[in-house]
Amino acid sequence: MATDGGTDSGSHSMDKSITLPPDEIFRNLENAKRFAIDIGGSLTKLAYYSTVQHKVAKVRSFDHTTKTNFQNETDGDPLYEISVQEEITARLHFIKFENRYIETCLDFIKDHLVNTETKVIKATGGGAYKFKDLIEKKLKLKVDKEDEMSCLIKGCNFVLKNIPHEAFVYAKHADPEFRFQNTHPDIFPYLLVNIGSGVSIVKVESEDKFERIGGSSIGGGTFWGLGALLTKTQRFDELLQLASKGQHTSVDMLVKDIYGGASVSLGLPGYLIASSFGKSATTDKEFSKEDMAKSLLHMISNDIGQLACLYARLHNLTRVYFGGFFIRGHPVTMHTITYSINFFSKGEVQALFLRHEGYLGAIGAFLKGAEEDNPNQYSWGENYAGSSGLMSVSPDLNPMQRARSGTFDMLEMDRLERQLVNLPLLQDPSSYIPDTVDLTEDALAREYWLYCFEEALDGVVKRAVASQKDQPEATERAEKFRQKYRHKLQTLRHQPFAYGSLTVRSLLDTREHCLNEFNFPDPYSKIKQKENDMALKYYQKVVQSLEELSWEQRQFALIRGLLAGNVFDWGAKAVSDILETDPQFGFEQAKQQLQERPWLVDAYNQWIERLKGPPHKCALFFVDNSGVDIILGVFPFVRELLIRGTEVVLASNSGPALNDVTNSELQIVTERIAAMDPVIQAGVKEDRLMLVQSGSSSPCLDLSRLDKVLATVVRERGTDLVIIEGMGRAIHTNYYAMLNCESLKLAVIKNSWLAERLGGKIFSVVFKYEVPSKTQGQH
């Protein structure tokens, strides 16, 4: 059954004493519309849609048409104008709190709700009836009840589609206990086993097609009800806590109790439970509460696991997600269910759990009420700054304390401007993992990077303040940013799994989200502007000197140029220290820093051989930094490709991240270069040089979440070469990405720790050229 638990008489006493911190929960209520609520046996989940006003940095080209000669510009005259504008983005807010706070929360919402035209609130969950009158009275909204199971499924589809690393397997004795699963591009079909007071087993075949194929009456309610009778313990959490301390072997009759020690010879493991509670039938002794609770937990978990396997087998399904209040982040039940599934399926089925399992009903109810906004037509992204993340589930931790410490749990999701899809050139989208190192598993690397980001925080704060010199409260906001991000880092130190697998990418993205949260949309905008200005002045000189070289010399110089350009990275502390202290640090100095060949990874000879062959049809280039990198490194290289007859698609970030060049900046830069370089100009004019946005605002690159337009262009142009540049995109992510076409991954390792790990020194060069084997290429 779908119901979320019965009533625990103790937990419904209203608690009005709590004061709600308005900055932290129920945010953006002023603009909230479309409410949904899911009231379970003990927890309430509230969902609403709101718009967030964000400052965004916009760049706009000056009107240069009046100026006839570019080079006559004075030194201080910038290339483009930066303005900070307010932009409105859509955000989904989900808040989870205990039912006892429901009245306080409703009062709070009523007081803060300003301009909503909302008339109804979608409701689901067993408690929706119970609190109907209260909600209608307090909020003056009509409660509109939605079917629980369809909400659950809708919510489940939504998180599986929009949150990478939503699903995980649980391994009690592993470190970390969570192993996040890569979201398969096609999430269907799957089995959802919802363990509420009873169990519902639902087969989901598509967005709209699902069927309850079975269930069982032995579920969370049985554990709770029978447990309360046996142990005189009232609360579900307390029962679980008892169970985690008990020994089931004193209550259960095991195979070895029946067979004696000889059971080994029969092949049945002696520890297997032959009869749950079997010993209490044959002995008169007293059993401890802990032991009985444990035995009960095993009995119920095993039974559910067995049925789930039988249904999975009958319907030929291997993806089985578990949810419901019985599971809800409880390590004890996740462990016993996992164990049971492994046993009964002999490893063929994996028990999968969801990070946002508790929110599924609320998300689904919300989506049902928001169909006119078509939320399913957009891509959404988890906002790391506004979401609480997965709680620590250390088994030693008192489960009750755990519940209390997270009185309010939040999930915020931003509507992304663009719809995100796979890069069509991925060899196997279902096994593609963007990140090179999983910091949840690699404790050493985790320690280093957490330290590294903490160390860099001062610089980021300084940069943020400097980017808004005209705003006196910027210092205060920057300080808030510092606190928030430092707090996130601390959380991640203890719970690296909070937002899925911890990676350098997620650390960087979290920082961007936090910066945005405090209205520092683009702290590097001015630096980027200055760097672009400077670099443009050298463009023609660089191109000229390249043209003087022989073909072979030129090819090498172009690659060296790309690499030297890539040194200019404010994201790398070693470089930002140099750039902060030595503003004169230039292209030539950068070249001198580079490692001499042979490089750390050196496929240059193969690349040159390839260049002697026929030109590529179309190259997709994921660019990195502004300034020297894009203008003096990338453009001369692009120029050469165009001359060779290769079309070029330049993919740049949709939104700002560090000093990475954004799509709007790149358009202006390209325009300016085209004005002085006929090759580029012709390329643009003849549509052989295209600028597209990646859909990302990260210094890293997830090839499974790219702008749909980019994917279309890649497909239409017959792209046969992908170039990925920079540490963030080619080392931290995609180093092992397998593509269907040729690829170049190049970067300068600007971090001595990482260089050392790879077996090199700082400023080592990675030049990876890969050609897919023929059989793979044919997919």
Add this chain to the structure above:
Amino acid sequence: MELNGYHCDSEVKDEDTTETQSLRSRAEVPCSFVATADRERSPAGGGAHPERRVSNSSSGRQRIDSLKKNRPPFPWFGMDIGGTLVKLVYFEPKDITAEEEQEEVESLKSIRHYLTSRTAYGKTGIRDVHLELPDLTLWGRRGSLHFIRFPTQELPAFLQMGRDKHFSSLHTTLCATGGGAYKFEDDFRTMADLQLLKLDELDCLIKGVLYIDSVVSSGPPECYYYENPTDTEHCEPKAYNLENPYPLLLVNIGSGVSILAVYSKDNYKRVTGTSLGGGTFLGLCCLLTGCSTFEEALEMASRGESTRVDKLVRDIYGGDYERFGLPGWAVASSFGSMMCKEKRESVSKEDLARATLVTITNNIGSITRMCALNEGIERVVFVGNFLRVNTLSMKLLAYALDYWSKGQLKALFLRHEGYFGAVGALLELSNSS
């Protein structure tokens, strides 16, 4: 006479079982539970070499002639030592000649007299007189088959009795199956000087079922089902002819539950099992109500009302949950109402016993139904002592299988519900010489 592929003729019996061993398809038995004891004893040194079994069988053939003379010496026992109960079958020869009577040693006589002259042994041993099969011919002898049970806990007392009655002086082999055959092997040897012939419990179970069904021809039918299972007023037991039983799902509900798919008399596999069985029912009842025997627990259950303990679909949805075709009367959450303190305080022990019985029974029905679907088998035979004097559970199983399969599955029951393992063990006696 051949019924269910079972030869009742004693002369060919031995060959038949030997052949059975060689034919039994081990490959189709993925679960290790069926790794048998006789495999260990096999001179071929293991079941991995079926071709060597054939040569074994030819040596068996030579034994046929000698069997008549060398049929196993009395007494003829079969034992099944389970987690909760010991099941004992005893063949009482009724065709004893005067000459035999004279030769019969005192201890044998005493045992025969002790077992057949009473229906209760000590405080807890019971002979199920109503199950007795009189006028049975086994290995050329005519007699009665007796069915006796006592708690496994009382096994030491049983061994003491065997010692007192000088059982070991008969130099008989005691065929035993069930986990206890392994667990108590040493005790049998040290306490009663008895050597056990340990037998695989699933082999014995199937042999016993097929044998008993084949020999019962008069009196109450061995195999029956419930007619109109979904209509409580007209739900009646009816005889069922198990002549062509395959394929068959055999569900043995003892302390725990084993589910076997039987494709022929020598081809079966253990599909799965569950730890929620008779032991769970009794164990939970003892804890919840303070009762101490199965009979007591059943009696309480018969007077209770599970709907006061369980949460039904209608308790949640006010009626049927039509979206998913769930009727309002269906149990949504077993013991679900017990989450609420007030309700916990208002239920009776009888209600709790009933709810326990319904929970365990329905769960077995549910797992059985899924196994039947996965294996593509429509006939299900339930056996095991959980069903003894437990019409409530049998009707519930009949109902659940019929209702949830929309009439596709048929639940069958056997009168000698808990004794098949012991019977199967007895049948192995002829192989023991």
